Amino acid sequence: MRLPRVFYARESKIVAKDLLGKILVHKTSEGIYKGKIVETEAYFGWADPASHAYGKKITKRNIILYKNPGTAYVYLAYGTNWLLNVVAEKKGFPSAVLIRALEPLKGIGMMKRNRCTKEIINLTNGPGKITEAFGIDINHNGLDLSENDFLFIENSEETGIIVEAPRVGIRKGKEHLLRFYTKGNKFVSKITTF
DNA sequence: CGGAAGATTTCT
DNA sequence: GAAATCTTCCGA
Numbered sequence: 204m205r206l207p208r209v210f211y212a213r214e215s216k217i218v219a220k221d222l223l224g225k226i227l228v229h230k231t232s233e234g235i236y237k238g239k240i241v242e243t244e245a246y247f248g249w250a251d252p253a254s255h256a257y258g259k260k261i262t263k264r265n266i267i268l269y270k271n272p273g274t275a276y277v278y279l280a281y282g283t284n285w286l287l288n289v290v291a292e293k294k295g296f297p298s299a300v301l302i303r304a305l306e307p308l309k310g311i312g313m314m315k316r317n318r319c320t321k322e323i324i325n326l327t328n329g330p331g332k333i334t335e336a337f338g339i340d341i342n343h344n345g346l347d348l349s350e351n352d353f354l355f356i357e358n359s360e361e362t363g364i365i366v367e368a369p370r371v372g373i374r375k376g377k378e379h380l381l382r383f384y385t386k387g388n389k390f391v392s393k394i395t396t397f
Numbered sequence: 398c399g400g401a402a403g404a405t406t407t408c409t
Numbered sequence: 410g411a412a413a414t415c416t417t418c419c420g421a
């Protein structure tokens with residue numbers, strides 16, 4: 204079952220935790236990709252120094268963050284990698300959840316081709332790797348994941364043990380424990396030792 | 398209009 | 410540990 208808009212219409216931290224164990228699905232003309240979400244990060248809005256909307260900014264890029272919860276926010280990081288986020292909370296409030304790692308379930312052959320590697324562990328264990336493996340890019344920016352039939356997130360009862368850790372790859376806002384991952388899953392991009 | 402920074406990945 | 414790579418954003 205595809206997750207409905209109400210799922211995303213909650214605080215980004217809650218959505219980030221609840222997304223663990225859910226299934227990202229991308230249906231293309233070549234086949235279907237599926238992967239279990241095992242790592243996420245929450246960006247909690249205009250008061251978050253690590254958010255693109257920090258200080259209530261509205262720019263050409265971050266305008267997507269102000270759309271309906273469930274909207275996909277895809278942008279290019281470091282000129283090399285697309286990152287996939289899902290808008291959370293409510294329309295007009297710029298919070299989102301970054302999908303950081305997946306456990307590949309379906310379409311693994313296509314992922315290997317897209318990523319130019321045969322190592323399954325290296326297909327989707329990072330936010331930029333996910334988009335390359337699944338064929339997701341700027342064309343998917345602004346898509347409503349709660350309403351379309353080719354890119355969405357499927358429900359699942361499986362959750363596992365959730366670990367809270369500092370977000371990674373950012374300069375400011377590291378003090379918040381807003382990265383969540385499934386304990387023991389080998390596809391988590393970076394494990395934190397406390 | 399120029400320059401710096403960036404929610405990463407990959408190779409050395 | 411550093412380069413690759415390029416769009417976006419901000420200050421002048």
